[in-house]
Amino acid sequence: MVSRRDVIVGSLTIAAAAGVSSAVLAESTVGSNTPAENSASGKYNAGNEEKKLDIINIYDLEEEARRIVPKPQFGYISSGSGDEWTLRENIRAFDDHQIIPMYLAGVKEPDTSTVLLGTKVTTPIFIPPMAAHGLAHRRGELDTSKGASDAGALFTAQTLANNSLDEIGKAGQGPKWFQLYFTKDMGVNRELIRRAKSMGATAIVFTVDLEWAGNREADKRNGFVFPSSLPFPNVPNAPAGATLAELFTIFKRDLDFKDLEFIAKESGLPVVVKGIQSPENAKQCLDHGAAAIQVSNHGGRQLDTVPAAITSLPSIVKVVNKQVPVYLDGGIRRGVHVFKALALGADGVAVGRPILYGLALGGAQGVTSVINKLNDELRLAMKLAGCATIKDISEKYVSQ
Numbered sequence: 553m554v555s556r557r558d559v560i561v562g563s564l565t566i567a568a569a570a571g572v573s574s575a576v577l578a579e580s581t582v583g584s585n586t587p588a589e590n591s592a593s594g595k596y597n598a599g600n601e602e603k604k605l606d607i608i609n610i611y612d613l614e615e616e617a618r619r620i621v622p623k624p625q626f627g628y629i630s631s632g633s634g635d636e637w638t639l640r641e642n643i644r645a646f647d648d649h650q651i652i653p654m655y656l657a658g659v660k661e662p663d664t665s666t667v668l669l670g671t672k673v674t675t676p677i678f679i680p681p682m683a684a685h686g687l688a689h690r691r692g693e694l695d696t697s698k699g700a701s702d703a704g705a706l707f708t709a710q711t712l713a714n715n716s717l718d719e720i721g722k723a724g725q726g727p728k729w730f731q732l733y734f735t736k737d738m739g740v741n742r743e744l745i746r747r748a749k750s751m752g753a754t755a756i757v758f759t760v761d762l763e764w765a766g767n768r769e770a771d772k773r774n775g776f777v778f779p780s781s782l783p784f785p786n787v788p789n790a791p792a793g794a795t796l797a798e799l800f801t802i803f804k805r806d807l808d809f810k811d812l813e814f815i816a817k818e819s820g821l822p823v824v825v826k827g828i829q830s831p832e833n834a835k836q837c838l839d840h841g842a843a844a845i846q847v848s849n850h851g852g853r854q855l856d857t858v859p860a861a862i863t864s865l866p867s868i869v870k871v872v873n874k875q876v877p878v879y880l881d882g883g884i885r886r887g888v889h890v891f892k893a894l895a896l897g898a899d900g901v902a903v904g905r906p907i908l909y910g911l912a913l914g915g916a917q918g919v920t921s922v923i924n925k926l927n928d929e930l931r932l933a934m935k936l937a938g939c940a941t942i943k944d945i946s947e948k949y950v951s952q
């Protein structure tokens with residue numbers, strides 16, 4: 553069988569032999585919208601429907617969303633870095649662990665409610681920070697915020713949102729964290745933290761794995777830039793119509809533990825350090841004031857060939873030793889994935905791309921549909937494995 557990668561590598565080899573530049577090939581793969589504007593008015597268009605989704609399988613959403621999100625933007629959302637090994641491995645590695653059910657447990661109706669850093673939620677599934685929801689739907693983060701809220705799930709509003717934190721807070725009253733990309737300007741960092749608190753954020757998520765943008769080849773082939781008609785109102789001086797690498801010139805590129813300490817002190821809120829993959833690094837974060845660790849490899853979008861998030865989880869859970877909660881994101885597409893992550897010691901899990909696909913396809917209701925679908929699958933897994941509550945899901949229910 554010839555894989556997609558073989559075809560691309562093959563065509564580049566042929567092009568090189570024929571003296572054709574690969575840039576020409578790259579251009580030929582660009583979708584209907586040139587530098588990211590795709591209508592006569594020059595305004596970016598993607599999803600605009602508001603509807604409940606009838607989801608059989610979360611994986612199906614990717615192909616459905618591909619039909620309505622323009623190619624460069626869809627590539628930005630769906631792709632990973634380099635050979636996309638980590639992107640694939642994030643999902644595959646869940647197969648390394650099997651669920652071990654325990655019967656005659658007297659479980660009637662499992663309860664999926666739990667507490668995330670002191671906040672009560674109806675599900676351990678939450679939404680991680682993802683840049684530019686306007687790429688998926690015209691209402692952007694306003695609908696994601698409402699969709700999460702309606703599902704009783706926690707939403708991480710992000711620095712690179714296309715809507716202001718104030719509007720995001722008003723659009724959905726549910727629990728929220730705020731993700732900070734630390735800028736070079738301390739005044740801006742202070743202002744972002746202030747706005748996050750006034751939005752109602754109960755924690756700051758400090759993303760530590762993106763100082764330089766990963767090697768996103770799909771973005772290069774597709775000529776992806778953030779459409780200038782989708783501003784980033786929370787970050788002053790964000791360049792318009794920029795690539796990810798250009799955009800990141802405004803953020804600090806040599807983050808260290810002093811930055812973590814600054815965020816904790818300035819905000820007075822618990823800080824979740826997101827992007828941790830090593831037990832030693834997790835321990836260092838605890839020593840410098842982290843209130844939680846989010847095990848993540850940025851959905852396979854940063855350093856390719858790092859282990860799957862679920863593979864990194866157990867050794868981090870061990871070293872953290874219940875001192876603070878440990879969360880995980882990367883590759884969650886099934887209720888059984890959520891179950892396995894919780895059984896291996898996670899206190900909650902975040903689901904990335906499927907949320908943006910649900911947003912593109914059905915707005916706020918689409919987001920709610922995705923969370924509900926995964927939570928229904930989790931409830932079923934709990935019932936069939938014999939767990940009545942989230943606390944009951946422990947390591948005895950999963951092979952290591």
Ligand SMILES: Cc1cc2nc3c(=O)[nH]c(=O)nc-3n(C[C@H](O)[C@H](O)[C@H](O)COP(=O)(O)O)c2cc1C
Nearest residue numbers: 629680681682683759850851881882883903904905
């Ligand atoms: C389109 C997109 C944009 C993202 N932007 C951010 C971001 O701004 N900040 C951040 O911390 N993580 C960002 N991430 C990473 C997610 O928070 C999360 O780690 C990842 O999507 C989880 O993997 P999954 O998509 O397989 O569920 C982004 C992910 C995607 C897909």
